[in-house]
Amino acid sequence: xxxxxxxxxxxxxxxxxxxxxxxxxxxxxxxxxxxxxxxxxxxxxxxxxxxxxxxxxxxxxxxxxxxxxxxxxxxxxxxxxxxxxxxxxxxxxxxxxxxxxxxxxxxxxxxxx
Amino acid sequence: xxxxxxxxxxxxxxxxxxxxxxxxxxxxxxxxxxxxxxxxxxxxxxxxxxxxxxxxxxxxxxxxxxxxxxxxxxxxxxxxxxxxxxxxxxxxxxxxxxxxxxxxxxxxxxxxxx
Numbered sequence: 480x481x482x483x484x485x486x487x488x489x490x491x492x493x494x495x496x497x498x499x500x501x502x503x504x505x506x507x508x509x510x511x512x513x514x515x516x517x518x519x520x521x522x523x524x525x526x527x528x529x530x531x532x533x534x535x536x537x538x539x540x541x542x543x544x545x546x547x548x549x550x551x552x553x554x555x556x557x558x559x560x561x562x563x564x565x566x567x568x569x570x571x572x573x574x575x576x577x578x579x580x581x582x583x584x585x586x587x588x589x590x591x592x
Numbered sequence: 593x594x595x596x597x598x599x600x601x602x603x604x605x606x607x608x609x610x611x612x613x614x615x616x617x618x619x620x621x622x623x624x625x626x627x628x629x630x631x632x633x634x635x636x637x638x639x640x641x642x643x644x645x646x647x648x649x650x651x652x653x654x655x656x657x658x659x660x661x662x663x664x665x666x667x668x669x670x671x672x673x674x675x676x677x678x679x680x681x682x683x684x685x686x687x688x689x690x691x692x693x694x695x696x697x698x699x700x701x702x703x704x705x706x
Contacts, residue, residue: 510692521683521696522637529692537693569637576692580627583637 482506483584485570491590498557500587502570504550511553512571512581513537513545515564522569528553529576560591594619594688596697604703605674612659613669613700615684621645623689626667628658631681631699640682643667674704 482505492498502511513525514537524537526545534545542564544556557564570584595618605611617626628640643651643658651658659668671678684697 512692512694514694519698521698522685522694523696524693527692535692567635571637571694576687579625579687580639580642581694582639583629585636588635 483570483572483582485568485584485587487587488585489588491592492560493592494561495559498560498589498591500555500557500568500570500589502553502555502584504553504572506572506574506582507550508572508574509550510573510576510579510581511547512573513543513553513555514569514571515539515566516569516586517566525555525568557589560589562591565589565591594621594686594695596684596686596695598684598697598700600700601698602701602703604705605671605678607676607704607706608673610670610672611674611702613671613682613684613702615667615669615697617665617667617684617686619665619686619688621689625687626658626660627685627687627694628656628667628669629683629685630678631683632677633680637683641669671702676704676706678702679704 512527514522528534528547568587571581573579573581597616624645626643630638641653655672657670681699683699
């Protein structure tokens with residue numbers, strides 16, 4: 480199994496507060512991704528990174544920012560959490576883009592009250 | 593538009609029987625990858641199998657095989673000899689040509705009956 484951890488695994492927060500989720504990998508993979516999973520929508524890409532300090536937006540990036548200062552860490556920040564950001568967040572990694580398999584972390588369940 | 597369609601929201605199969613989960617995809621790219629992931633009730637996403645668009649042979653991984661029909665744009669997952677532990681959500685996904693993005697279908701919930 481790919482070495483990917485996410486923290487925290489569960490979080491409850493209040494509307495308007497900032498929240499940071501962390502993804503840590505031990506595989507030295509270049510690409511890292513943040514997805515959210517909601518009922519009826521499957522998984523949707525929020526942001527991705529193709530190297531240290533190199534990031535770009537996915538299809539549902541509004542209200543989120545990311546940072547990658549080290550190969551192994553990819554942070555997702557909800558700048559001011561809203562109830563619509565209640566979701567399960569998955570981090571994924573891959574060694575390349577395109578047809579390279581993405582491996583997923585265990586997920587973070589976030590509840591915004 | 594690039595899209596994955598899974599038309600079976602839920603399925604039942606008897607233990608030890610084979611089951612096919614349907615997946616069709618839409619892309620105009622010549623090169624793409626097709627994936628299946630399993631999500632058990634515990635929530636993690638587990639990679640099962642991969643098929644490249646130029647692969648001539650259907651992919652196989654243990655009890656999992658991918659029935660790839662390029663002209664029909666279908667990539668069905670076949671699970672042989674179902675086990676109780678196969679009960680889970682199954683997602684079909686695609687990466688278009690040289691893309692970072694993994695496009696997911698809405699999933700099929702499989703329940704294996706003893």
